[in-house]
Amino acid sequence: MKAIETIKNIWKIEDLRQRILITVLFVFIYRIGSFIVLPGVDPNQLGALDQQTANGIMSLLNMFSGGAFSNASVFALGIMPYISASIVIQLMTVAVPSFKKMQRDGESGRRKLTQYTRILTVLILLIQGPSYLVNLYVQSPGAVPNDWWFKISSTVILCGGSMFVMWLGERITDKGVGNGISFIILIGIIARFPSAVISEFALNLHGEGGLIKFLLEIVGLVIVIGLSLMLVEGTRRVPVQYAKQMTSGGRQVGGARQYIPLKVYAANVMPIIFAQAIMFIPYSVAPFISKDAGSFFNSYFDYKGFAYNVVFAILIVLFTYFYTAITIQPTQMAEDMKRSGSFIPGVKPGTETAEYIDTIMSRITLPGSLFLAFLAVLPALIANPCNINMQFAQFFGGTSLLIIVGVVLDTIQQVQSHLMMHHYDGLMRSGRIKGRSEMSAY
Secondary structure, three states: OHHHHHHHHHHHOHHHHHHHHHHHHHHHHHHHHOOOEOOOOOHHHOHHHHHHOOOOHHHHHHHHOOOOOOOOEOOOOOOHHHHHHHHHHHHHHHHOHHHHHHHHOOHHHHHHHHHHHHHHHHHHHHHHHHHHHHHHHHHOHHHOOOOHHHHHHHHHHHHHHHHHHHHHHHHHHHHOOOOHHHHHHHHHHHHHHHHHHHHHHHHHHOOOOHHHHHHHHHHHHHHHHHHHHHHHHOEEEEEEEEOOEEOOOOOEEOOOEEEEEEEOOOOOOHHHHHHHHHHHHHHHOHHHOOOOOOHHHHHHOOOOOHHHHHHHHHHHHHHHHHHHHHHOOHHHHHHHHHHOOEEOOOOOOOHHHHHHHHHHHHHHHHHHHHHHHHHHHHHHHHOOOOOOOHHHHOOOOHHHHHHHHHHHHHHHHHHHHHHHHOOOOOOOOOOOOOOHHHHHOO
């Protein structure tokens, strides 16, 4: 079988084999850490915390941490504080000239930005750590000691655990396969999938829906996965003609024609991850806010509610445009094309080419971002009308499914590149996977 042959080919490539084994090792360490409870916490009395994270936006937060949040684990805060810090730093590279200069300074500037991101992550953790402990005490007062030493030591441990998760993600990126930060989020989501399917199956089996309804839900899930693949893989091909070349006999011949594959969803999974990180921020201060707060603020905490999903959809659209702008740089592409002697037929090289590419990206990004926002809020739209358990509905479109599809395709693309580089057949029949690397062809 082709699949078995592909696995054998992967194992033959020493560098790829080592990268996969390193990734598996780091993922194993992360999953073990998700079950290590904070010192002083009684795990037998965390029932209320587990119940709190069973529904609502807390269930999303718990899923993103792979269950570490409900376990009162040393990794309870997960990777989201680092992502929140990354959002702030990346926005500053657009708005603040000094940060923009650092971004253009190559490797040295990248190291400075990474250092600032880590410092900001620590500051965020120093806010979220005590907030998590307050919520833990409110939900399960008998599980935690109410003294200052526990609060201080646990805050330090939570900060250290989250920074260690960040370090694991960076090591996966450098030494393993795929984007480490996204991969860690993926592992947390997948870890919750089996229990969500079993819970939905039991609900239908003992409820009014029965087995037929469950099978229809699975078919619907497959359809949504297909739509997500269409979104992530969709491209608009822009023809590029090389300048005419002179033959040895002095005769001009037309240059070869190629295409720039501009992706409909060039930003990949980052808008989803960033938008969800922003939506989690209010929970950093939620334990200190009265339940009698404004109605909008209270409705915001219902992630099946109107306010939450409108804000979430708007953030996804905005971050899609933002990430597309920093991923696709029309001016740089136009300059590279001009230096290589290529051009877009009917468009003058230089500024007009950059404007042409920018116009195309704006046109294809708008429907892509709106469709992405629709898929992201789909679980909230179908959960109540279709009587679907929200834990399972989270995979029925939404953040979870889109992250799974995007990260898996990104990881497969890296494996594919290794296989093709060593002249082995790839993981796909076509031999190629459309990915972000194709967008930098010019």
